[in-house]
Each structure stands twice: as structure tokens, then as C-alpha cells.
Amino acid sequence: MSQLPETRNARTADVVDFPVAPRVRVAFGDQQSARRISLSPKYGNGPREVDVRYLWSGVADAPTVIVQGGISADRYVTAPADAAPGWWQALVGDGAAIDLARFRVLAIDWLIPAELGTSTVSSEDQADALAALLDALGIARAHAFVGSSYGAMVALAFAARHPQQTERLVLLAGAHRTHPLSTAQRSVQRGIVRLGQQSGQLDEALALARQLAMTTYRGSAEFGRRFAGDPEWRGDRFHFPVEDYLEHQGRRFVERFDAERFLALSESIDLHDVAPEQVPVPSTLIGFPSDRLVPLADLCELQRRLRGPATLEVVESPYGHDAFLKEPEQLAPLLREALR
């Protein structure tokens, strides 16, 4: 039995055996398990054995589609039996846009430095882990790698390093490098968490960092519409409508995430830098004009520079960066088309 690092996500807490038979099977055959793979981390000293936790859902022998989300997403793209909905439940399921009657969906929990024996984890490390996992599972080639946000970055790293292991990419709200303004916003988030580490106010700091992150995820117009009300005096100070939302989001995040994981994955986004010219795999890019974190201009540049053929789909949405989570009806036909 291997030592897997603890996470605060209750859904992962019971998966500690290695190697294990799937503990939960639903109608279409889920595997939630862990595989030990070998990996040479970008910022490490040579090869390292790592346990990769994954979920592999869908009909046996169907083509596999890798699906990865943002840094706070986990392998539960879709829910195993009796569990809470997965983070992309609306788009992944029996009969859904990513149809588990036609595909098997494979997703991993992001690796963190503690697992790699490093102080830093790169998008390349995540990509290499996925490539090694495909080998371990006997998947010669994925039908597609569908990545959103950090998942799109990892998909690009995957296609640059292991182009034979996926037929196509579908990239939502993620590019070959981050925008310096977004780096600045994440840098302040990390600064808040480090301040909390120094003073022992870790939960408060992590919640506040998440609050800041939330201000970057949604579109400006949506904030304007939802939180236009008057402030309220509550004895200590005035509270603004948007603050209740932010504080709620901050508290929820602290319940399921920890500071070290946040620091490492946030930094990993900013270190991400893949030359599009090294990506020969056909790609569908999906961008949102209201996304202030990943400007559409960066996806335009990515499209121009990719070596393989690339289509850019522009989806209007008030939800900004979060449109990859909040617009299943607009995204469904694009995903169906891209996976055809």
C-alpha cells in the first residue's frame, strides 16, 4: 500500500490502496484508482515514482478522452455512483456532449510538489504523468485531450511532449502562457497565503486569496448585475452585497483545499510556457470575450502559432473565465463537433 498525500476532498479520502480494483462501479464502468508511474519532474533531480489518482469512466473498450479542469478541479469530472455531482457533470455523462456511451473519460487529480519531492510542479509534470498513465492503462492513444483553464495548459504541454498519444486537443480558456496581469493577480493571492503562513492565520488567508481569485473568474457585467445593491451596516462595519458572495466562496474553498496545494498549483499556472510551434496535434480552441484572466487575444495568438490545424470558437457569455463551467448549453455542440 502506498502513502498518498492527504487532501481535504472527502471524495478522495477513501482511495488510498495501490494498486486496487475499482471500488465503485456504475452502469458504464467507472474505475477510480491509483497507479504508480515513473516521472522526471522538471524541477526535480531525476526519475521519481509517483502515485497518480485517476477516474476512468464510460463503456469498456471505447476510445478514451482525457478531461482536465482548473487547479481546484479534481478527477471527479463526472460523479461515481452515489457521489456528489462531478465538476463537469453537465457535459460528461451518458448521452451528454462527452458521451460515456461512446467514450471513456480519464481524469487525474493534479500532482503537487510533495508527491514529486520538489518545491515546484510544472504543467509538463502533469502532462508526463498523464502520458505515463495512458501507458500503464494500455491506452495507446487518446481520442482527445479536453482541457479547461490549467487543464488546457497541461493539454498543450502533453501535445508538445507526447504528440503521438492524443489525436486532438480541445482547449477552453487556457493558452500557451499566462498574461502578466493574471500573473500579478495570482502573485498577490500567493502573497496573501504566505502572509497567513507567517502569522498562523492560514484559513483566513487562504479564504481571502480565494476571494481575490473569484474577482478574476467572473465577467465584469455579471458582477454589476448581481451585486448592485446597497451596503448594510452590521455593527462592525458596512458590508457590501458582493462581500457575502466572496466570503461564502472563501469559506467553501478552505473546507476542501489546503494552502500548499494552492500555492503550488497557482505558481504552476504562471510558470507554464509552451511554444505553440511545437504542438502538431489538431486543436479546437474555445475562448470567451468576457474572460479577463485569459484574454481572447492570447487564444488568437495561440491559434496563429500552433503547428497543427487549429479552430478558434468564440463563445459570448457573461461568466468570464468561469464560462467553461457555466455555459454547458453553448459548449455542448462545440464539444460534440470537436470530438466527432
Next chain:
Amino acid sequence: MSQLPETRNARTADVVDFPVAPRVRVAFGDQQSARRISLSPKYGNGPREVDVRYLWSGVADAPTVIVQGGISADRYVTAPADAAPGWWQALVGDGAAIDLARFRVLAIDWLIPAELGTSTVSSEDQADALAALLDALGIARAHAFVGSSYGAMVALAFAARHPQQTERLVLLAGAHRTHPLSTAQRSVQRGIVRLGQQSGQLDEALALARQLAMTTYRGSAEFGRRFAGDPEWRGDRFHFPVEDYLEHQGRRFVERFDAERFLALSESIDLHDVAPEQVPVPSTLIGFPSDRLVPLADLCELQRRLRGPATLEVVESPYGHDAFLKEPEQLAPLLREALR
């Protein structure tokens, strides 16, 4: 002699007498001084005597133009003799767009709750202080109130409450209310400072809050152009080019500002709410499409709703909200025209 609260701004530290003859005179006749006025703060319990520190520059007997800037600006719009340049030095001076050979410029240091005996200061309080100062100085009516950022908010409050005391408004990058996304960003800044207050890491927290503010002031394209370089490993962690800029700005702010002042003036921005229909004074609005803090759409709404005639000038700039500081060449003809 009155008790004036301490500030960290060295330039104000020597002005503590009341009433005083001007201590510095330049060719065109500066007065930097303080006047005791009476004020009923919005969130206070009745009238209160307050010392208002002001600078009044320009030829004697010329019409007075009130000029107020953002929350971190002070009365030194233009420099008194032998001092560091004022915060709007490029636009206010002998022969400049706001010509001290034709106008006297009047500016105050923002009031803070400690001076008002309250826990909160409103844009109306600042407006009332300026109106009372005009009375005290024998100025029946200002030629114009030129306000930028928070100064534009105070100008609107001034014109709604004291419409007889200014002939016109010139409002740059400020509106009748704040945008909820901007409120969210400032809320997190205040949360950082409160976290620092709780843990005794006040300077670090104030610097970090300022870093966050800086990410909201400049345009996205300018961040992209200036800070596109590679990160650098410096032993402790990777440092990104934009972080050097942010950290420098944070340190500078801590040297000249304190946490209580920041908390109060930041909150005052978010509490600001003036009905444009109550402003009968002719207005020139100047907005910047790259300003993410005060969206141009809010200035469009302000223009539509103002009771008096209103012109909206749109100035293209990469500098976002800071364009009111960084575009003197584009602003000069607009200011000259507005003050004609």
C-alpha cells in the same frame, strides 16, 4: 494651535499652525495652510469642528479651480517652492492646462474618520469640507471643480449639495457610484489590511493591498507589454517580472500612507452613491476605455442621467484608470477647453 492628526507624508508634517500665514510663497502666491471649519459628518452625531489642510496656488484674485485626485493624492496638486513635484504637476502650473497665471488652484488633504470623530468618512463629508473652506476663504463660487477618481466622486457630491458653489464640473475616471467588481477588489484589499492588523503584520499587509490595487489601476495591455519576461529563480522561489514592480509599489506606499487612512478612504469610495439627477451643474466627463476600475459604461450612464448639460470625452490610453495621471498631453486640450 490645533491638533492635526499625524500623517506619514513628510510634506504635510510642518503645517500644524492654525490659522497661519502662508509659510511658503512662490512667484504666483501659494498658500499652504489649515482652516477650521464646521461640518456635520454623514455618519456622525451632529456638527464637528475640523481643520482642513489646503493648498491654494496661483495669482491672487483669479478665479479658483478646485482640483482633487485619488485617495492617495494630497493637496500638493502642484509643488510649493523647492518641494517635490505635485501629483498633477504636468497639468497644473504657470502656462499649463490649468494655468496658474489665470486660475488659483485649491486642493485639500482628504479628511479621515479620526478627524471627524466617526468610524466612516463619506464623499459628502469631503464635499461639505470643501464648500465650507470656500466660504472661509471668501470664495463665493469656484470657476470649476476638477476631480479625478475619488476626487470626481467628491465633485459630484459637491455639486449635488452645493450647486451654487461651482460653475462647472470636470470629472475624470470617476462616477456616481462604484462598480460591484471594483468594490469586490477593494473589499479584498481591506481584508488584507485587516488580516495584517490582527496579526501585527501591518506594513506587509498594507503593501500587499497596494499591490492588489496596482493590478486594478493599469490597463491589461500595458501589463502585457511591460512584464512579458521569464521568471527567475532566486533561491526562495520563482519571481515573475511583474512582481518586482508590484513589490516596489507596495513598499513605496507603506512609506507614505497608513493603514487606517487606507481603510477609511477605500471604504469611502465604495459607499459613494450620488443621484446624477440631483446634479444641475454643467459637466465635462473624461473616461478611458482601458479603465477596468471605472468602466466607461458607468460614465455613459452618468452622462445620460446628469440634470445639467454633460459632455463625455473618451480618451484612448493603455494606462487604464491611471490615465488621469499618465496622459497629460491628451488631457491638456480637454482641460483647457472645459475651463474656458
